[in-house]
Amino acid sequence: EAQVTQNPRYLITVTGKKLTVTCSQNMNHEYMSWYRQDPGLGLRQIYYSMNVEVTDKGDVPEGYKVSRKEKRNFPLILESPSPNQTSLYFCASRTSGFQETQYFGPGTRLLVL
Amino acid sequence: KQEVTQIPAALSVPEGENLVLNCSFTDSAIYNLQWFRQDPGKGLTSLLLIQSSQREQTSGRLNASLDKSSGRSTLYIAASQPGDSATYLCAVSNAGGTSYGKLTFGQGTILTVHP
Numbered sequence: 001e002a003q004v005t006q007n008p009r010y011l012i013t014v015t016g017k018k019l020t021v022t023c024s025q026n027m028n029h030e031y032m033s034w035y036r037q038d039p040g041l042g043l044r045q046i047y048y049s050m051n052v053e054v055t056d057k058g059d060v061p062e063g064y065k066v067s068r069k070e071k072r073n074f075p076l077i078l079e080s081p082s083p084n085q086t087s088l089y090f091c092a093s094r095t096s097g098f099q100e101t102q103y104f105g106p107g108t109r110l111l112v113l
Numbered sequence: 114k115q116e117v118t119q120i121p122a123a124l125s126v127p128e129g130e131n132l133v134l135n136c137s138f139t140d141s142a143i144y145n146l147q148w149f150r151q152d153p154g155k156g157l158t159s160l161l162l163i164q165s166s167q168r169e170q171t172s173g174r175l176n177a178s179l180d181k182s183s184g185r186s187t188l189y190i191a192a193s194q195p196g197d198s199a200t201y202l203c204a205v206s207n208a209g210g211t212s213y214g215k216l217t218f219g220q221g222t223i224l225t226v227h228p
Contacts, residue, residue, distance in 0.1 A: 042220040045216070107156050
């Protein structure tokens with residue numbers, strides 16, 4: 001089954017404790033992206049990757065890092081989480097064509113205390 | 114900078130009604146427009162994708178239209194059912210400047226269909 005998976009689905013952590021949210025897709029997609037969703041602000045792009053070893057900032061990259069060492073994986077790293085990073089995070093992927101739809105993962109709900 | 118607005122923010126209708134959700138965007142330089150559905154605590158499911166050269170797309174009881182020149186799209190849901198209750202999100206894939214291929218989302222319309 002074609003899908004985007006994220007782990008963990010739920011995470012409670014404390015300020016400053018490094019964490020990684022994994023994202024994996026099995027559709028051989030070139031493009032992958034991370035979004036955060038907050039009430040009243042909608043979905044905003046954090047980082048995206050056009051292909052392996054090619055990443056770039058989205059609208060709200062501060063406090064986040066990403067890497068793309070393999071085509072199928074695109075982890076999101078919070079080196080020193082803060083309470084304002086409490087949010088619902090989505091990973092998405094699509095083929096390289098801009099006309100194509102994006103497929104979204106189930107989301108990761110993060111609470112930073 | 115692209116901005117996407119959805120009206121209304123929330124809508125409550127009785128089962129069986131036909132309804133229209135609206136989406137507007139400020140920059141007409143887009144590759145396509147998508148409508149997504151999001152159930153509470155869940156991910157996004159793509160409902161319809163309209164390429165910039167198209168005027169509408171249909172899937173079952175759903176019909177989406179696109180008027181790129183005026184920056185508007187509508188999602189029409191026929192004969193609504195309680196199972197249609199969800200948040201509906203509109204997103205455009207930008208074709209302009211450095212934002213090419215990036216999705217810009219509206220804030221969504223929360224739809225409740227009551228029996």
